[in-house]
Each structure stands twice: as C-alpha cells, then as structure tokens.
Amino acid sequence: MSESHGRVRVAAVDAGDRTGSWIPDVDARMATFESSLSAVLEPSIGSLEDAERIAVVPDVHYPFHPSTGMVTDPALVGALVARLERLEDAEIDVVGASDGIDAERTAAYLGYADVLERFDARFLGVDDETSRTRIVRAVGNRAVPFEVPSRLLESAVVVVPTLRPSESGVIAGGMRTLAALGNETDDSDGRAVAATKVLEPALSILDATTAYGGTPHAANAIFAGSVASTDAVAASLLGRSIDDEPALSHALEDGVTIDVERVGPGAGDLDVDSIGDRLSGGELPATGEMHPAVTAAYRLYAAAGRDAVPPQLEGVERGD
Secondary structure, eight states: OOTTTTEEEEEEOOOTTOBTTBOOOHHHHHHHHHHHHHHHHTTTGGGGTTOSEEEEEEOOSSOOOGGGSSSOOHHHHHHHHHHHTTSTTOEEEEEEOOSSSOHHHHHHHHTHHHHHTTTTEEEEEGGGOOOEEEEEEEETTEEEEEEEEGGGGGSEEEEEOBSOBOTTSSBOHHHHHHHTTSOOOSOHHHHHHHHHHHHOOSEEEEEESSEESSSEEOOOEEEEEOHHHHHHHHHHHTTOOGGGOHHHHHHSOTTOOOEEEEOSTTGGGOOHHHHHHHHTTOOOOOTTSOOTHHHHHHHHHHHHTOOSSOGGGTTOOOOO
C-alpha cells in the first residue's frame, strides 16, 4: 500500500508532566511534541524539502481554549513550524479561517501570536486576503467551485485539524478544515472534496492531544498521513461510519484499508482502541445548551482583559 493512500502513523505525546491533563506553559507543551512530531513526520518531511513556501492550516474555527479539544493546540503548530524552519529557504505561513469572528482576532485569543513570535512565521486570516482564485473541480457528477486565497496555490499545504465532531454531526477533520479557507456554499460535502483536490495537501497531522467526544479527553496522541486516510481514522475514533461521512466516502479509494502504524517513543504503550472507546459516539451539546468549553474560554478572555463580553456570548452563530 502506498504512503499516500491508507498508511497513517500515530505517536504518543509525552504526558508525564501534565497536571489535570493540561500544561499551561506553551514552551513546555511545545517540548512535549518534539519527539512524537519527529516520529510521525520522518517519512514525509522529504516531500516538503523543495518547497519555497509552506502553509500550515490549523483548526481555528472558533476561540475555544485549546484545552477543550475543540481547536488545534497552537503549541503543536509551534513545534511543527520549528521543525519546518530547518528546511532551507522555506517561507512559512500559518493560515486559518474562523466562523463569524475575525480570524486573526480568534488566533490571537488562542495564543498563535505569542507562539509564532518565536519563529520567522506569521498568522494569516483568509478573511483578509483580497487576491482569490476560483477553481472548479468535479465531485461525482457535479462541478463544485472553490474560491481560494491565491497565495495558497503557491504553497505546500500541511493541514492540522483537531479530533472533534462538527455541529452537523460529521467529523471536523482535515478536509473540512481546508474547506473553511474558501467560499461558503450550501454543498458543504462537495466543498470539502473540492478544497482537498484544489489544495492537494502534502500531509495531514491530526491533533489528538486533547480531543473532544462529548467532553474533552486527553488522548495524548498525534496522527499523520494523507488527508483522507487521517480523516478516516478520526471518523473511526469518533464512532462514525465512513458511509455517513459523504465527503470522506468520496475521497477514499474503493476498498482501501487504513493501516495505523505506531511510531516513536512509547509506541508500544499507545492504545488507539481505548481512545476510540472513550470518544465514540460523542457529539456537541444540542443547540441552545451552554457548551462546556465556554467557561474555559471565558477564563482566557478575562485574563486577556480585552473584551468586557467574550465572543461566545456575543450571539455569534457558530458553523462547522
């Protein structure tokens, strides 16, 4: 089986120094990712060595605190940028889209500005991009347009989703994280497939350090592989059938088998099945209920002291 169609690597994240399943200090969290990230990246890093520009695309859909498992931990992105900076002459952007709130504002709340100031990298919100390119891709028997910031077409893309469900019930995953970068359409499944075809990501790194399956769970793992294969693993861990994931069903080759390979220090002790047992069937709270992540996010905003009312309570409607 080829590397790009079915092989996913998983590594254990060192949780020895965690208190309450979370390390507040971002530098300490970045250090916990070094060995596991190197292990999952090793077979794929060569494909990025000749890239002049690399776009890292995390899940920053809403300003939940990273300890909730609802967004990508900026410390993982920081550790990834540190590894990518060892490649010669690559210009690195961290690119994201947020739902209803300015993306750069969301990223600042999540801590991306503080992390990226350590590197020669910057965060770019797609809502501020004025140069866009409209590309149409065939998805089944229909043509689906995807309007993407033009700079991304010149970049090698690495998508870094978090392990969580979306409000519509399907997994969030790499395909939908990429789809958020483009134009909104009623065909969300088609947009996710078209986005993946247009951007042709070099790699997907699934952040399962803290995942969300009804409640936050410190799974202490990261997965890496092709977008479709890694999304298939995410669907399995959340107890979703591939048949119930239209975008993923279209992207996967018929009959493909996903091979999950444990790599890196502590690989023998990593129990992937137990992660699935803990997360399977977990969904977001019903509409109108207070999300359990709100209180954690409120503490973040109160500490920042920039908003009298946090964005979660401003009446902004959340998307996927």
